[in-house]
Amino acid sequence: MNITHTPLAGCFIIEPQIFGDARGSFMETYNEKNFPADVHFVQDNQSTSQKGVLRGLHFQTGKHAQAKLVRVIRGEVLDIAVDIRPKSKTFLQHFSVVLNNQNNKQLFVPRGFAHGFIVLKDDTIFAYKCDNLYNKEAESGIMYNDPEIAIDWMLPEDEILLSEKDKALPTLKSLSL
Template sequence: MKILETPLRDCFIVEPSVFKDARGYFLESFNQQKFQEETGLVVNFVQDNQSVSQKGTLRGLHFQTGEAAQAKLVRVILGEIQDVMVDLRPDSETYLQKFSCVLNSENQLQLFVPKGFAHGFVCLTDEVIFSYKCDNYYDKAAEAGIIFNDPQLHIDWKLPQEQLIISEKDKGLPTLKEYLNG
């Protein structure tokens, strides 16, 4: 497993070792000891989630607030996504900066999303199976988000807006400015 730094503080790309042969492949999707040695972060994942989505589905930008904040390790089991995160930690030198990358079932990359980040993704292939580990349990009362097309963030979702499939809940999220002034 290789840990690659991103431009955002405490956000890492995790590149697992993939062993391929005539039968298929094997990979270790997470190793807590190696992750801690490489990043210096102690993370105890307590919940795994999975979603299945079709091309154009956009989920985000989501996060949990307060004591319910979650760090996540995200990956794609099938298909391809454009993954996006925004640092919302006021004390961070990368505050309000964003990072995005392509995760897919070919490159097997994973993304570590620290607590205090907004996170979202859009599906670029006909079917996507998306999986992620969380270090805190989901709390509906603590869920929050920022609108996907926030004018301050200028996120390139890689698909035209008319092709995006977005939940009514996500369409109603506040802008970054509204959230910060909330």
């Protein structure tokens, strides 16, 4: 596996080595040795979405914060990590990467980050591991188009599809990070 660090401390891209022959291909998608010692994944999640679906920006608060390892099984997304650690040198900076089933890149998003993605191809399957169990009372988020973060989601506003929950997410100004 090739690991590339992003400008955001603790956030990195993993590119697996793919072995192929006439029968198909094989790749290792996870190896514990590539992650910080305090990261132990306990939950796997998967979603299927159509082009234009935007999920995020989400995070869990307090002791329920989650690190995530995200990847695309089929299709393509623009994946976004936002550093929301108030004492970080990169506080409120974001990183984006295209993940798809051609490049097989994965993104590790550490605790203390908001995370979201927009689907760029129909019938995309997005999978992610979490190092903490989901807790409804600890869920939070930031409005995807918050002007303080200024993310380019790569699709026109009129093509973006949000859940009712994501439409109601607050802006940074109304959060106390």
